[in-house]
Amino acid sequence: MFITFEGIDCSGKSTQAQLLANKLQEANHNIVELREPGNTRLSEHIRGILLNKEYSEINERTELLLFSASRAQLVAEVILPSLHKGKIVICDRFSDSTIAYQGYGRGLPLNDIVHINRIATQETEPDMTFYLDISPETALERTDGREGIVQDRMEEAGITFFKRVIRGYMRIANMNSGRYYVIDGGKSVDEIHSIIWRLVSERLSEEERYSTSRNGALEPMIP
Ligand code: ADP
Numbered sequence: 001m002f003i004t005f006e007g008i009d010c011s012g013k014s015t016q017a018q019l020l021a022n023k024l025q026e027a028n029h030n031i032v033e034l035r036e037p038g039n040t041r042l043s044e045h046i047r048g049i050l051l052n053k054e055y056s057e058i059n060e061r062t063e064l065l066l067f068s069a070s071r072a073q074l075v076a077e078v079i080l081p082s083l084h085k086g087k088i089v090i091c092d093r094f095s096d097s098t099i100a101y102q103g104y105g106r107g108l109p110l111n112d113i114v115h116i117n118r119i120a121t122q123e124t125e126p127d128m129t130f131y132l133d134i135s136p137e138t139a140l141e142r143t144d145g146r147e148g149i150v151q152d153r154m155e156e157a158g159i160t161f162f163k164r165v166i167r168g169y170m171r172i173a174n175m176n177s178g179r180y181y182v183i184d185g186g187k188s189v190d191e192i193h194s195i196i197w198r199l200v201s202e203r204l205s206e207e208e209r210y211s212t213s214r215n216g217a218l219e220p221m222i223p
Contacts, residue, residue, distance in 0.1 A: 001127050002089045002128075003147050004093070004126040005017050005130050008165055017090050020089050020193070024200070030086070031088045034074065034090065040077045040078060041079060042070070049108035068117070068120040071095065072119065080089070080122065098117060099113055099114070105157075128177060128199065128200065129180050130181050134185035136159045136163060
């Protein structure tokens with residue numbers, strides 16, 4: 001099963017991804033915890049470039065291709081092999097971030113981004129995506145406790161940029177209602193975690209029931 005977390009910076013993605021990972025581990029599930037960009041040797045190099053403030057000249061197209069290159073390596077090297085082994089993959093950000101940020105935020109053509117996403121992900125789609133919905137104002141308040149790049153980046157990009165990104169996420173959520181769960185990110189950490197855990201454990205039980213009944217149906221055919 002493939003689970004992703006989406007939302008603007010400081011919406012609580014990494015907090016919730018970590019809590020979910022802990023809970024799944026306690027329940028003896030085999031999980032892989034990832035955050036984009038990064039998590040492979042090559043992708044970590046690319047992350048270093050993307051987060052390096054010295055490269056302030058970076059063009060938005062370069063940014064798009066670097067995020068996508070990092071993702072292509074992550075999908076090929078980690079995500080697909082892990083899913084094939086039946087592991088639960090939890091990823092903090094995935095291809096929806098590129099549509100929301102580079103597409104809606106920066107204004108690059110959406111059709112091109114969808115095409116590049118397809119190449120990078122090998123058409124791998126999450127089974128469940130949790131979108132943590134908070135306003136840019138709340139996000140900015142939360143950066144007060146944080147130093148450095150996130151705060152700089154958010155202040156530089158400005159509220160209107162994040163409003164466009166949020167509008168993008170809402171469109172993506174509407175177009176992918178089967179896998180999208182929009183959660184009020186303004187609730188407490190524990191409340192959000194309980195909602196997510198209920199949804200994930202329901203899905204896991206459904207999958208278990210399905211695989212048991214499927215095995216049951218196949219049994220008579222085995223000589
Ligand atoms: P993201 O991964 O989306 O950037 P984080 O999980 O790192 O966000 O959270 C950003 C900041 O907000 C952290 O200081 C975190 O402790 C705090 N935070 C996370 N979730 C909540 C919440 N539901 N309510 C209040 N603060 C939160």
